Amino acid sequence: MALVFWASVGLLVFVAILSLDIMGFFSRGNKFQLEGRTVILTGGSYGMGKELAKMLSQRGANLILVARDPKKLQDALDYAKSSAKNPGTQRFHYISADVSQESENTRLLAEATAWNNGRTPEIVWANAGASKPQLFIEASVETLRQQMDLNYWAAAYLAHKTMKAWLYPDTPYQQGATAEAPRHFIMTSSGAAFYSPAGYNPYGPAKCALRGLADGLRQEMLMYNGARRSNKKTSQAPAPFDIKVQIVFPGTIKSPGFETENQTKHQITHLIEAEDPVQTEVEAATAAMKGLESGKFMTQTNWLTELMRLSAISGSPRDNIVKDTVGQWITSIAWLFIGPDMDGRPWGYGKKEGMPEFKPEKV
Template sequence: MALGVYWATLSLCLFLVVLMLDRMGFFSRKNHLEVDGRTVLITGGSQGMGRALGKLLARKGANVIIVARNEAKLAEALHYISSSAKDPQKQRFHTISADLTKSDENIRIINEATKWNNGHPPDIVWANAGSSYPHLFIDTDIDTLRSQMDTNYWTAAYLAHATLRAWLKPTASKSTRPDDKPRHFIMTSSLGALVGLAGYGTYAPAKAAMRSLADNLRSELHLYNGHRRTNPTSGPPADVKIHCVLPGSITSPGYEEENKVKHPVTKILEEGDTKQTEDEVAAAAVKGLEHGEFLVTTTLLGRAMKASMMGSSPRSHWLVDTLIAGVINWAWLFIGPDLDKKVSQYGEKNPVQLPS
């Protein structure tokens, strides 16, 4: 018995040391997301996480294009982002007003961005647009359910389709290519894609679909990247990498709006969750991308949830993720029933409106 406790304690200490080293970036030294001098397009860039991403990437030397519907907000955000430029004399900034829920608008966005970028498509495209309407599923009208899928999933899918078709066109002359660094398509999903909670049936399925799309596109892109290896002059001009970012709660105007419609039981389930500012979540997301991660979380809780739900997705760090997955799979034996109990107890103590 004493020997078992000794080895359990030793294993736990080793796990904590490895986790600490991982968070310090010990296992990934190369920058896998070079943005200095490159062009980044960010949807949902007029506020919240998108605006913070634009500021951070501008600080790192990127040319930034932000996309949203509201032109006044875009103008304000552009000033905010450009004021953080690493080199104001060289960097360029641009806005595009568009309705991302329409497929042809996404094609227009890529075409306009390409023309603005001296005939080259953006090097990095970040599908960040979206909104959350957390509410009980049966209390939500069908139009809102469809709107949540359009706003969160289809905006990313349409943009991915338009972007990848532009990126994968063969370039006959290598001299016409600005560089051969990998291009990155990034989607902002949510931790809601990894766990089911009462009150998120309106929103989380769209984010789960986005995570699934990222998994499938990552696999498909090996086809084109592999073709490029043997066709360097007539194949696609650069490798393409897919990423999916899974943030949790972000303290922003959007979060305040969510809480106005969020059911009380959902708030109970979220008690104790780590909340991040838009700058904190942007910094954590970019750091994970710079480390070369495919699925990027922005908090320790998110990292733990990701490790236990990765399926066939590539591990960021095989040892850390495997260790965490083992621990969290055991933890869910207690966490899951506790969450279910809280929902059940709320139903026992409070009136529940049933459909008429």
């Protein structure tokens, strides 16, 4: 009887904690302060990026947008500027660059730093990316490389250069420098990082790699954050701020990019994702900002990417120990049913339609 009693007490406590957490009682304020700070946002000229730019502006950030098309950049900058929280003091700038090239990341960070009065921007968001869904064997090798360059290397290049600039600047930090607010390096991945269905193989592996980079880089930055608390004197003074690495996982977003994707998407991919939730650009951007403000390492923008995150969380930090642990158990069971259904769609399509005609991409 005693065992049953304590088990019941434990269950009630668990339910109470979970309920309070879901209702926001354990919230500890905004962990993504933006007012007066400078943000670099790549891929900020359209889609979710354009809406993110507006929301960053609304929160008082100085903004540097990066993309390739100057006209779209100017339009996006004007759109963001019109919503500025502090119109008289906020500053806005854009840089036209192809972030899939390493040298362009070097240039844009240098230009952004110069524009920011010689100070490396405090928040850098590698948001650039685009999907070109195709059957794997029909995609050209050139497309496979381009997808990896844009959807993984663009963020990796920028992270590599930003972290060095933050941690080992040309003018070294002084011992005992005044503490500053945390710096944030943010990456936009995709739900495809957790589950990449048939037809997304040019794109999905790059987003999986980005998730891996975020996991490893977050943990690596803990060493530098820990060095700030050390009493040991070294030749190199630590940065007077912590570095937070965060990653966002959008799902399907109804945007110009989505319409472009549908031009190359195979019918089987349409069948597999037929019931997927579709968000507007504003909805996805709002969810991303909410996750960052709550301090999440991983931010999913809809319920489907949340379920995929739970089932694939592995050793990544949990937003909530109770919710995420129980959610992982539940989704592991759910995949016993979801997985066969997902696999059955391409199997059934092939059985019904027969051998598909080979249509290699023309380069």
